[in-house]
Amino acid sequence: MIEKIIEFSAKNKYxxxxxxxxxxxxxxxxxxxxxxxxxxxxxDTQVII
Known part of the structure; x- marks a missing residue:
């Protein structure tokens, strides 16, 4: 799969x-x-109890 992507990228640079x-x-x-x-x-942080 990666080999095909690299091959496509090398052939279609533009x-x-x-x-x-x-x-x-x-x-x-x-x-x-x-x-x-x-x-x-x-x-300040306020906590309601």
Whole structure:
């Protein structure tokens, strides 16, 4: 199975390059659109008994 993937990748370099570029673009898009809460909650912990 891995041998076939390597063989396909070696024969079709441009297709592999397109898939890698698409993965990079998708990753950049995802990182830019993920909401980030960078401020930690420093308040005291309260336990109601």
């Amino acid at each position: 297709i592999v390059l397109i898939f890698v570029a698409a993965a990079i673009v998708g990753a950049v898009y995802a990182v830019r659109n993920i909401p980030l809460d960078a401020i930690p909650d420093l308040s």
